[in-house]
Amino acid sequence: MSFRLLNVHTGELTEYPLSAHPPYIAASHAWSERLFPPGVDFLASPGRDALVATIEQRYPTITLCWVDTICIDQNDEDDKLRQIPMMGEIFRGAEAVLIILGCVLGMRQDHVDELTEQLGGALSMEADEAWASEGSYWQNGDGRGLIAQAMRGLARLTVTSWSTRVWTLQEYILARRVIWIGQDLESLVLNDRLFSALPSICDTLDIQECLGDEFAKLYGFFSGMANCRLGPVEKTRVMELLGNRKATVECDEVYGVMAASGVEIPTIKGERKESAWARWVEAALGRGHLRWLLMPAVSEPLSSSPQLIARNCIVVLFGMRHKASSGSALDEVEPLGPIEVQNGTVTLTGRMIGICRVGARLGRVHEPIPNRIHRDITLVQFTLGRWPRALKVALAFGAGRYNPKQTILIAQALLNNWTRALYAVRHRREDGFKMKLRPGRQTLIWQDFMALQMGQMPGMNDGIAHLTKIRRLSVAIDAVLVLAPDQEVPDGELIVVDVGGRTVDGRCIFMVATKPSPEAGSSNDVLHKLCVTLPVTGDYEEAIQSLPLQTFSFGGKGCKVSSEEGRQSLLIANITSDFSIITMAIQGQPTAAQVPPQESTKRFVLNSILLSLIEPVRGEPTVYSLDRHPHDDASPIAKFLDSFALICSTRSGKETASAVCIEQGGPTGTILRLARNTSTSEDLLLRFQDVLNDLSLIAKGDCSLDQKAWEIMSKIIELDRFKIDSIIEIFQKKEVPELIQAAIQRLETGEFSNHGDFLEWARHLPSLSSLSHLTKTAELIKQMHWAAQARWVYSAHLQTIAFPESKTVPAWINNIYKLGRYHAALVAMIKLATTRTDLFIPIRVELVEPPPQAQFSLNGEREALSNIIRKCTKAEVEDIKSQLRVYWFKNPDHHFRAACKTRRVLIVHAEMQLACFYDSNMELTPRFLFMGTSKKACFLCSTLLHRHERGWSFSATHSKIYANWMPPLFSKGSARKIHTKLIWDINQFLEQTIGRELETKLGIPRSKKVQFDSTAGPSLTTFKLGGEFTFMKPQPPTLTDEPNGIAEEEDYSS
Structure with missing residues (x-):
């Protein structure tokens, strides 16, 4: 096996064996920054200066380097497939990996070293968890300024796209030594512990000045990356970090980091990422990385595309791998015996623990706003205000840690706070909620109980918890099962298997699977993995070890359930990408084509009104392009379109909200296609054109840039003066x-x-x-x-x-x-005019006329709410209404009808107007399928346009539902078919969402990001080894004795 190295002085390529080569430097860079553009001579490339400067400053005897865009033939797919498997060895073998960033870092090595030495105490405090004894200095003393200074320095490394790419993650982790360099050509060596420890310190000590958007990538990208490099976590967990990274070629999301994971698979030309991921998981399991077999339940991502490969119950969904992995309480799992993987089926050694049934449904974690999970309120709500239920919750989540008296104290604390928690939820005052506890013993036990939940509850971040009892002979262990929201709840008995899953503090995580069919008659039949338990006490370890080892097989082609699900998924994928239409047709229900547009629209409006009343914000807002740093990696054209849309929205509020697309390369030049929520006068359109004419003059170079910039800003202020005054x-x-x-x-x-x-x-x-x-x-x-x-x-x-x-x-x-x-808008528009002059000579704006606003009425219909509830859920209508009465403090029917009356005027939003225009004029569809918007897109626009067959995008969404949102209507043509299907599909999605909301906890957003009161198990971003809780030393339960009066036999099927 051989690879090519590049001479930094001559640009000459020379081939060397991978096992015998001279010393070299490997370059790590983001292709989007065009530091080494394909097709450009290396000696003329912008990134060469960084290599030369680093070699002169640190490695004067080295003359060779490795740069992917040059040392791999980018025009030869076979060469790429040969070289990709060697990438791990190439980066491991380099004397150093040089990370080249397209920004100015503004730091010197001596200053970095001095500050790192001053922060030594902070790093030690974080490693030793000495928060109580040393935290005050770093939180309130001079140390706080040092931490803030260091965080601002590290944040400079995050402003480019380097940290968001898949390949750069592996390049950083595998490096012997990492060197950073920016446009100022000052090479820097940084202590990797800074990336790992400082975000953890700022989060733990609540150093507010280091928690803003400026530092978001340090928390979301760099800390986990550094933890993988520093080595305290299981190597394959690097795959957990891929959820927020991007690759140009989709399969690179697996290939691009597999060398760092320690599990590599052969590359296949044209392979889909789902297939590559399934092969990687099977390879990882075959090498003993059983953590990936014990992933907690997660919901399927919202996507218009069905799975294109058969589902396997042992393989976590590709799009949710990071969520499942970060929610797991496991780090490394020691196999109990040999493992074999064949045809997607894993055969391994385990112990039969017992049987169980899915018991009473508890629900989801309480997350009133994204990223803020309240564990105490969650557990209180699970009790439903009833004493028997409170005892069950205390037992199950206590995980066998507490004796009967302690369990009763926990149950009393849960029940005594039921009314207070309900009040806090109803009035949206969760952040001010504190448990009311008796001083002394109950307080100490509750503190220990909640500390335990830091490792217990992350596994239910994205699932629905159910009570269960694991039974073996006369022994019954209380536990919690977590199923995915879209997972069918089985009725029969399930088997519980131990395959070696242990948390860092010794608690057990068991796998739960369907029982073998009675006619099979063999324990070696392939089982279907249903879920895993939340951690169960390790006090039964000695008894578990005495159980005989057996061979179990899970998943793959031999699993009847997975095979049937996979067959149906593939069948649907082959027929159509519109899953809901096929499903409804199979069930004998009307399809989109059979429903009149007016009826579909009415149904849509009613669904959106109800959902907005339950929870108007459906996710976490994203960052608008004009709020990002000018040097970030956002598309210049996208920023220009957002900027032009901003100035076209001339008044505050939604009336003049605007959206704009760019049509390039037409016979008459560039056209900006503008839509606004309401009509636009001819005079206003001419004033918009006047701004574009000034930008054309800048593009031609026929004017003073400073003077013309001042004139453009003056015109913008005159256009938008009403909004600016507001x-x-x-x-x-x-x-x-x-x-x-x-x-x-x-x-x-x-x-x-x-x-x-x-x-x-x-x-x-x-x-x-x-x-x-x-x-x-x-x-x-x-x-x-x-x-x-x-x-x-x-x-x-x-x-x-x-x-x-x-x-x-x-x-x-x-x-x-x-x-x-x-x-920001002025800068973005002038920047594009000076760099893409071809777009502005000439350029003009053309208007899409908005459709007339529509009137909506229930026409005296009194059962509208009941009809929606029947359509969305299987629950009793009156039961749901009684919950809504408690949630709204009003008669639900009256409240819903009143909401419909106040929203009788419906508007087609500007984004939808543009989409409809191009659906009716397909020949004008722009190459760049992006809409610039004056406001962040709403939830319905975002959801519908992301599902559109063209895949429209925009820079940000605020995730709010506007109940006066109206879908466009067409009377004929292909556009009618497109939008009828889309509205039908989105109606199905809205009704599924309403059903989940009504059947679980009303008004809880489903985004699962970061814990509010703790980290998620051994998180990669703030990884800690577990330790003993110090509040007490309770008496452990035994396999033969059940706590009297606490865990009596109960029917958990109710």
Whole structure:
């Protein structure tokens, strides 16, 4: 096996054996930054300077390097397939891996070394978990400033796309030595522990100035990456980090990191990522990495594309692998005997623990807003306010840790807080909820119980918990099973198998599978994996070890359940990509083509109104392109379109919300296709065109750039003056000057006394109070330029002085950001005009006329709510209504009808207008299927357009449901067929969502991101080895004695 190395001085390529080669440096870079563009001579490539500078500074005797775009023939697919399996050895064999970033780092090695030495105590504190004894200095003393300084330095490494790519993850992890370099060509060596420890410290000590958007990639990308490199976690867990990374070729999401996982599979030309993932999991299991067999339940991702390979119960879904892995409480699983994988079936050694049934349904974790999971409220809600249920919950989640008296104290705490928790949920006051406990013993036991839940409950982050009893002879162990939300609940007996799953503190995780068929008569028949248990006490370990070892087989072609599911999935995939239509046709129900458009629209509106009443925000908002740093990797055309849409929205509110697409390369030049929620006058359209004419002059170079930029901004302010005045109104409110004055006082006495630039910027804050509708355009231009720095440069500083004790950004700060968007929009438009002159010579705007607004009425229908409930759930209508009565504090029928009356005027949003225009004029469909928007897209636009056959995209969504949203209607043609199918499909999705909401916990968003009160098991981002809880040493239960009066025989099927 051989590979090619490149001479940095001559650009000459030479082939060497992989086992015998001279020393070299390997380059790690993001292709999107075009540091080594394919087809460009190496000696002329922008990235060569970084290689030469590093070699001169650190390796003067080395002359060779390895760069993927040059050392692998990018025009030869066979060469790529030969070289990919060698990537691991190439990066391991390099003297150093040089990470080249397309930004200025602004750091020197001596300064980095000095700061790292000063942070030595913080790193030790984090490693030893000495928060109580040492945390005060780093949280409140001089150490806090050092941590903030280091975090800001590390954040500079995150502004490019390097950290979001799949291949760069492996390149960093496998390196012997990592060197960083930016455009200033100063090579740096950093302590990897900084990436791992500092985010954990900031999170644990609540260092607010280091928790903003500026540092998001340190938490979401770098900390887990560093933990994998440092080695405290099982190697294959690197696959957990792929959920937020991207690759140009889809199968590279597996190939691109498999060398770092220690499990490599042969590459196959044209392979789909689902197939590559299934092969990798089977290979990992075959090598003893049984952690991947014991993944917790997760729901299927929302996607318009069905699975294109047969489902295997032992393989976690590709799109959910990161979620399942991060929710697992396991790190490494020691196999109990030999393992064999054949035809997708894993055969291994285990112990038959007993049998169980899926018992009473508990529900989901309580997450009132995304990323904030409240474990205490969750457990209280599981009791339903009843004493027998509280005892069952205490037993099951206590995992055998507590004796009878302690269990009763936990159950009493749960029941005594039922009313208070219900009040907090109803009034959305969960963050202020604290358990009311008796001082002394109950408080200590509850603290220990909740500490235990930090390792117990992450496995149910994305599933639905059920009670169960694992029985063997006279012994019954209380446990919790977690099923996926879309998983069918089995009726019969299940078998519980131990395959060696143990948490770091010795608790057991068992696999639950369907029993062999009676006619099979053999324990070696292939079983179907149903789920896993939450951790069960390790006090039964001695008894478990005495059980005989047996051979079990799971999944693959031999599993009847998986084979049937896979057959149906493949059948549907071959027929159509619209799963719901085929399903409804099979069941004899009407399909989209059989339902009149008016009826489908009415059904859609009613569904969206009900869902908005239950929970109007359906996920976590994403970041708008104009709120990102100017040097990020967002598409310049996308930013331009967002910018033009922003200035076309001339008033506040939704009436003038705008969307725009770009049609390039037409015979008459570039066309910007504009849609607005309401009509646009001819005069306004001419003023939009006037801005584009100025950008054309900039593209031609026929004017002074500074002068023309000033003129464009002046025109934008005149266009949007009504909206701008509504933004600055907040600064005249009485309390805002007081808040500004308080921020200035913190500025003078705080940690920024040596930050001259920020001091000068922040002292301008009081001038905001002077802004009004009389403020002249020139002054507003200066204010917008000043405001732009609030988000890009000083967001963490501003939080420290303006809202140090809150994670919620105040409205007046948000309005500073909104002013800054106008400056961002100007910069984005001019940047594109100067770099893509071909788009602007000529360029014009054309309008899509909005359809008329529609009137909606129930026409006296009194059973509308009942009909929706019957359609969406199998539960009793009156039971659901009684829950809604408690949730809304109102008669549910009256409340629903009132909501319908207040939303009788329906609007087709601008994004949908554009999609409909191109569905009716397919020959005009743009090559760049992106819509620039003046506001973040709503939940319904986002969901529907992502399911559209063209796959439209936009920069951000706020995930809110607007109940006056109207789908477009067509009377004929292919566009009618497209949208009828889409509306039918989205109706099915809405009804499934409503069903889940009504049958579980009303009003709980389903996004599962980060724990509010702890990490998810041994998380890769804040990994810790488990230890003993210190509050008490309870008496362990035995296999022969059951706690009297606590775990009496119960029928768990109710």
